[in-house]
Amino acid sequence: ERDVLESRVREVEEENRQIRLQLSQSQGLAAQPAEGNYGNQQWVASLIHVACVCAGHNASRDVVTLVKSILFHRRNPLHFHFITDTVANQILSTLFQSWMVPSVQVSFYDADELKSEVSWIPNKHYSGIYGLMKLTLTKALPSDLSKVIVLDTDITFATDIAELWAIFRKFTEKQVIGLVENQSDWYLGNLWKNHKPWPALGRGFNTGVILLYLERLRRIGWEQMWRLTAERELMSMLSTSLADQDIFNAFIKQNPVLVHQLPCFWNVQLSDHTRSEQCYTEVSDLKVIHWNSPKKLRVKNKHVEFFRNLYLTFLEYDGNLLRRELFGCPSQLQTALEELDEDDQCYDFRRERITVHRVHLYFLQYEYTSTEDDTDVTLVAQLSMDRLQMLEAICKHWEGPISLALYMSDAEAQQFLRYAQASEVLKNRKNVGYHIVYKEGQFYPVNLVRNVALRNAKSPYVFLTDIDFLPMYGLYDYLRKSIVQLDMANTKKALVVPAFETLRYRLSFPKSKAELLSMLDMGTLYTFRYHVWTKGHAPTNYAKWRTATTPYKVEWEADFEPYVVVRKDCPEYDQRFVGFGWNKVSHIMELDAQEYELTVLPNAFMIHMPHAPSFDISKFRSSPGYRFCLTTLKDEFHQDLSRKYGSAALKYLTAQRNI
Numbered sequence: 001e002r003d004v005l006e007s008r009v010r011e012v013e014e015e016n017r018q019i020r021l022q023l024s025q026s027q028g029l030a031a032q033p034a035e036g037n038y039g040n041q042q043w044v045a046s047l048i049h050v051a052c053v054c055a056g057h058n059a060s061r062d063v064v065t066l067v068k069s070i071l072f073h074r075r076n077p078l079h080f081h082f083i084t085d086t087v088a089n090q091i092l093s094t095l096f097q098s099w100m101v102p103s104v105q106v107s108f109y110d111a112d113e114l115k116s117e118v119s120w121i122p123n124k125h126y127s128g129i130y131g132l133m134k135l136t137l138t139k140a141l142p143s144d145l146s147k148v149i150v151l152d153t154d155i156t157f158a159t160d161i162a163e164l165w166a167i168f169r170k171f172t173e174k175q176v177i178g179l180v181e182n183q184s185d186w187y188l189g190n191l192w193k194n195h196k197p198w199p200a201l202g203r204g205f206n207t208g209v210i211l212l213y214l215e216r217l218r219r220i221g222w223e224q225m226w227r228l229t230a231e232r233e234l235m236s237m238l239s240t241s242l243a244d245q246d247i248f249n250a251f252i253k254q255n256p257v258l259v260h261q262l263p264c265f266w267n268v269q270l271s272d273h274t275r276s277e278q279c280y281t282e283v284s285d286l287k288v289i290h291w292n293s294p295k296k297l298r299v300k301n302k303h304v305e306f307f308r309n310l311y312l313t314f315l316e317y318d319g320n321l322l323r324r325e326l327f328g329c330p331s332q333l334q335t336a337l338e339e340l341d342e343d344d345q346c347y348d349f350r351r352e353r354i355t356v357h358r359v360h361l362y363f364l365q366y367e368y369t370s371t372e373d374d375t376d377v378t379l380v381a382q383l384s385m386d387r388l389q390m391l392e393a394i395c396k397h398w399e400g401p402i403s404l405a406l407y408m409s410d411a412e413a414q415q416f417l418r419y420a421q422a423s424e425v426l427k428n429r430k431n432v433g434y435h436i437v438y439k440e441g442q443f444y445p446v447n448l449v450r451n452v453a454l455r456n457a458k459s460p461y462v463f464l465t466d467i468d469f470l471p472m473y474g475l476y477d478y479l480r481k482s483i484v485q486l487d488m489a490n491t492k493k494a495l496v497v498p499a500f501e502t503l504r505y506r507l508s509f510p511k512s513k514a515e516l517l518s519m520l521d522m523g524t525l526y527t528f529r530y531h532v533w534t535k536g537h538a539p540t541n542y543a544k545w546r547t548a549t550t551p552y553k554v555e556w557e558a559d560f561e562p563y564v565v566v567r568k569d570c571p572e573y574d575q576r577f578v579g580f581g582w583n584k585v586s587h588i589m590e591l592d593a594q595e596y597e598l599t600v601l602p603n604a605f606m607i608h609m610p611h612a613p614s615f616d617i618s619k620f621r622s623s624p625g626y627r628f629c630l631t632t633l634k635d636e637f638h639q640d641l642s643r644k645y646g647s648a649a650l651k652y653l654t655a656q657r658n659i
Helices: 002-025 054-072 088-101 128-140 161-170 214-217 222-237 244-254 304-315 319-325 331-340 347-354 390-398 410-422 446-455 475-486 512-521 540-546 587-593 616-623 624-657
Strands: 035-038 041-044 049-053 078-084 106-108 148-151 155-158 177-181 205-212 257-263 288-290 378-385 402-408 431-439 460-462 469-471 493-497 499-501 553-554 563-567 597-600 606-608
Touching: 049 054, 049 128, 049 402, 054 078, 054 088, 054 304, 054 319, 078 088, 078 128, 088 319, 088 499, 128 148, 128 205, 128 214, 128 222, 128 244, 148 161, 148 402, 155 304, 161 205, 161 257, 177 244, 205 244, 205 257, 205 288, 222 244, 222 540, 288 597, 304 331, 347 624, 378 390, 378 446, 378 475, 390 402, 390 469, 402 410, 402 446, 410 431, 431 446, 446 460, 460 475, 475 563, 587 624
Parallel strands: 049 078, 049 148, 078 106, 177 257, 378 402, 378 460, 402 431, 493 597, 499 606
Antiparallel strands: 035 041, 148 205, 155 288, 177 205, 460 563, 469 606, 493 563, 553 597
């Protein structure tokens, strides 16, 4: 079965390659619809419309896998129509804007505006009110949209969606809706004592895949018809069990001439006790898989291993590969790349700066409640796969909100998901926002990743740290009190949290400043990077901190890179700095240029935990070219700083020359 799957993937990719080659050799295909025959299949380069109801964090993840499976096989331009709640709208709009898939349009419709249309219908299905939203599509979607394919989020395509779109041409003049027969015995009744399903035609129909002829539905008065049907049946049924599917089936029972029955391989339903295996002779014949069992991938089916592998292929598939052009036209990124000088010694750094990384915000469920006193502070950090082990410890040390950006591949993001769902500590913390920045290119875009975490913090203040540090116990409450005491709301301050480090993997974490000082004197702890990069934290003035009881101001010095608490409206990190070197230094320089007062907190501390050196620091140490380009970027940053802040920025250039 794995061989069949891999063979099928190779065949589709080769077929798509051949078609793109032929398209690129044709004239004017991007400008107008065109038809042709390639192999035994006809394709139509016309716009295909797809609608989906999506609400919440989990459904937003599911819909990405659905979209990947469609994009992988498609040869046509697509227009996705998403009916979303606020959460899904933010997640999916950011994802598609950063994905930049050619020949794909995306529109969003506010589910809140449609709730009144269906909120009067009692629904026992786990999908809740959103499970009824498909009934409202004639009203929700643009009035000039005549046809649309409607899909559940738990669908996986195994073929080109254009084949399904072509079935609209087979509708009779009276048919307005295309559906696959339900493959379970639900609507036959008597599954258990007192089981009484809604009325349906025979076995009924499943609404996971629907062809809606919107133009005709509006003409026959669909909105009034489904309402009358629901009102009539609810008098005896009292509520729906399968959400919109019950109402669609009751409507079809009364109006069978309006339905076009689709071949069952267009919706192979993998719920328990279904007749789905009768839909195909070979697994390679199926078109659409529908994971409509609450068990999802654990459902029982003779070929479930094949189905699972197909699903996992798209779940972990590199979404960057789906940015391919349909018609051989250059993309915005290709045009920008052509403007770069390939002979520039720092070409790779320039290229990284214009690379657009896909971003999936709030990968897991996130809940945030603002504090009444407006002093809330979010811990902001970034990490990659090799730092996952720090997450549980940080959550134990910091009870406040956290915003994390994770730089990962599609496959690694799924590994992280399994890790988080298996962790008792992480799955019980709902105030941690996990934002995936998908890998692309040869550098680690550390400041871009940091900015994703910073932008998506919800609180008025942020604690800008690194994932390798454990904050002292109680730091969250201490920072909130300090924010009030130092009048952060009305002054430009950056509160410095002194940084220390241990070389021991097992550490009895100090519970107070006195205990930390004792460990410092015994050599168990050190001031951070004192032995390799003293300048990075020397201006903190650790000698003064030892006896300080009140906050004290320090001046900026060259290469100072403390960890600070600032208002969320602080400047973002400069994204030209990738990998190792100057990524934090440049940020502190800009804070100082904007006249932030650097204030050290006397009773706060954080401790860096040991780990293997990153790949980027190894590259910096071993590559003269890397160091040369970093110096070039520093010079350019200084020039930009001078242009923005004038004479106030001269001290940075002077300090750099004196190093």
